[in-house]
Each structure stands twice: as C-alpha cells, then as structure tokens.
Amino acid sequence: xxxxxxxxxxxxxxxxxxxxxxxxxxxxxxxxxxxxxxxxxxxxxxxxxxxxxxxxxxxxxxxxxxxxxxxxxxxxxxxxxxxxxxxxxxxxxxxxxxxxxxxxxxxxxxxxxxxxxxxxxxxxxxxxxxxxxxxxxxxxxxxxxxxxxxxxxx
Amino acid sequence: xxxxxxxxxxxxxxxxxxxxxxxxxxxxxxxxxxxxxxxxxxxxxxxxxxxxxxxxxxxxxxxxxxxxxxxxxxxxxxxxxxxxxxxxxxxxxxxxxxxxxxxxxxxxxxxxxxxxxxxxxxxxxxxxxxxxxxxxxxxxxxxxxxxxxxxxxx
Numbered sequence: 485x486x487x488x489x490x491x492x493x494x495x496x497x498x499x500x501x502x503x504x505x506x507x508x509x510x511x512x513x514x515x516x517x518x519x520x521x522x523x524x525x526x527x528x529x530x531x532x533x534x535x536x537x538x539x540x541x542x543x544x545x546x547x548x549x550x551x552x553x554x555x556x557x558x559x560x561x562x563x564x565x566x567x568x569x570x571x572x573x574x575x576x577x578x579x580x581x582x583x584x585x586x587x588x589x590x591x592x593x594x595x596x597x598x599x600x601x602x603x604x605x606x607x608x609x610x611x612x613x614x615x616x617x618x619x620x621x622x623x624x625x626x627x628x629x630x631x632x633x634x635x636x637x638x
Numbered sequence: 639x640x641x642x643x644x645x646x647x648x649x650x651x652x653x654x655x656x657x658x659x660x661x662x663x664x665x666x667x668x669x670x671x672x673x674x675x676x677x678x679x680x681x682x683x684x685x686x687x688x689x690x691x692x693x694x695x696x697x698x699x700x701x702x703x704x705x706x707x708x709x710x711x712x713x714x715x716x717x718x719x720x721x722x723x724x725x726x727x728x729x730x731x732x733x734x735x736x737x738x739x740x741x742x743x744x745x746x747x748x749x750x751x752x753x754x755x756x757x758x759x760x761x762x763x764x765x766x767x768x769x770x771x772x773x774x775x776x777x778x779x780x781x782x783x784x785x786x787x788x789x790x791x792x
Contacts, residue, residue: 512710514668514675521668521675523710525723556666556677569679 496614501570504614505557506530513537514554528555528607529591535572535607536579536588553607570614572607579604650768655724658768659711660684667691668708682709682761683745689726689761690733690742707761724768726761733758 496504513526528537535555553576558569579585585604593604650658667680682691689709707730712723733739739758747758 512666512677514677516670516675520706520727521670521708522727523666523668523677523708523725525710525712552674554675554677556679558679571677573674573676
C-alpha cells in the first residue's frame with residue numbers, strides 16, 4: 485500500500501457511504517423540473533437499503549415520479565479535519581403499502597418542514613459514491629448557522 | 639397584516655436571500671449529467687450579484703457549461719428555532735477575463751476540496767427564492783458532524 489498523500493481524495497466504500505447515510509437525517513434532494521435542476525432539503529431515513537422520505541404533492545412529488553433523483557449528504561469531522569460527501573442516485577417510487585408507511589413512521593421519519601407531506605417515497609439506489617478529503621481551508625466549511633445545535637440535541 | 643401562524647412557511651425576499659448567500663461560503667450545486675441530476679458541494683463567493691465558484695475540468699465543468707444549474711444553501715438559527723433554505727437558479731459561464739479571476743481570488747475563493755480547480759465559473763442568477771420556517775422537529779436538523787467547527791473558527 486502506498487502512503488496516501490495528505491491532500492488525496494479518498495473514495496469511500498459503499499459500506500462507509502451507507503453507514504454515513506444511516507447516521508444523518510437531512511439530505512439535499514436534486515430533481516429535474518422542466519429540464520432544470522432543483523434542490524430541496526429533505527428529512528430521510530434509511531430503510532432496508534433504500535432511502536425513504538416524505539413530500540407534499542408539489543414539485544418534489546411529481547418530478548421525482550418522472551425523473552431520477554440524487555440525494556447528497558456531507559459533513560466535516562473536526563477530529564480529523566476531513567470533510568466528506570456522499571451522493572446516492574436512484575429513482576423514487578411512491579409507497580402505497582400501509583405497512584411500509586408505518587415502518588417508515590416507526591423509524592421517526594418526520595418532515596423537515598411544516599405542511600402536509602402525505603406522500604412517502606422510496607428512493608431505490610442504483611449508485612452510491614462518497615469521498616473523504618482534507619479540506620484545503622477548513623474554515624470555508626463554516627456555515628452561517630448560529631449553532632447551538634450540538635448543545636441542544638446532545 | 640395577518641399574524642403568521644407558527645408553522646407558516648415564510649417566503650424570503652430576494653434581498654434576504656442575497657444577504658444569506660453573502661454570509662455563507664459552501665453550497666450544493668445541482669447539475670444535469672446525462673439526464674440525471676447530480677449534486678456537488680462547492681465553495682463560492684458572491685461577486686457583483688452573481689455566484690462565482692471554481693471547478694476542475696470534470697463533470698461539474700462540462701455539465702455546467704451545457705446545462706442550467708441550481709445552487710442551494712440552508713441553515714438553522716438556534717435563536718429562533720427556524721430553518722431556512724435558499725435556492726438560486728441560473729446558468730454558469732466560464733470566466734476568461736484575468737481581472738475577473740483575480741477579483742474572485744481577492745474575495746478568498748478557495749476550492750472546498752483539494753485537486754486542480756483551474757476553471758472559474760460565474761453563475762448568473764435568473765431566480766432566487768428562499769423560505770424560512772419553524773422546523774417540525776428541530777432535532778432532525780442534527781447532522782453527523784462531530785462539530786468543533788464553531789470552536790475552531792470563531
């Protein structure tokens with residue numbers, strides 16, 4: 485094995501990607517709406533190897549029925565000063581089975597935003613890729629969050 | 639004016655959106671690659687009302703030359719327990735003017751990831767939309783970040 489250069493981009497294994505997906509709860513969903521990409525933050529759960537999320541009957545619902553989707557999550561590990569990003573690609577299908585819906589509810593699948601989110605969608609993955617890398621300038625990862633999140637939710 | 643319901647989704651003004659864009663440095667860029675949406679985290683700066691970012695000559699570069707893009711940022715304000723999301727839509731054009739490139743560098747436009755990011759792209763906005771809302775369950779905003787970010791970068 486060659487020692488990895490400090491600035492190398494490390495490809496994550498599918499197992500690592502799925503583990504990171506399981507640890508996260510909010511992703512950004514990209515869909516194609518009238519030939520234009522659009523992005524929405526969504527809350528999701530991993531259920532039996534696929535991604536389940538809720539949506540209202542708006543843009544997200546209809547476009548995800550017609551088109552493939554991509555869901556991205558990312559994060560920064562201050563211990564190692566490494567950032568990571570995972571992208572899953574797939575097609576979303578509405579869940580009609582009542583037991584499947586109840587199983588998703590049991591996994592604490594709550595919508596991220598208020599409003600009626602009556603549809604449950606399952607994103608069947610046909611590719612999962614991920615990368616981990618040392619950020620060239622860690623401070624650019626800074627977000628405008630006034631962040632008491634970790635205090636609040638520990 | 640009607641009092642706003644606590645769970646209302648508040649539309650942000652373009653001015654508020656641009657202010658949030660100016661406060662943030664990392665967004666998620668959605669592009670269409672072979673009829674499939676894809677997402678990449680990118681570091682960006684706001685320069686004269688448009689978004690400037692760097693990229694290598696890979697997928698991001700070529701697809702953004704052919705297709706429209708969407709850039710999304712979001713955050714959570716623990717003071718108000720409200721989350722927000724801003725999406726800009728537009729088309730990216732490569733910056734060839736040396737002075738423009740230098741102006742972007744002066745705004746501390748560094749790539750988020752290592753690797754050669756030789757191309758500078760300007761995303762000319764043709765729509766900016768944003769929403770602010772009380773999260774139905776604030777803890778789902780939790781990310782897997784082991785977060786010393788705010789300590790590190792204050």
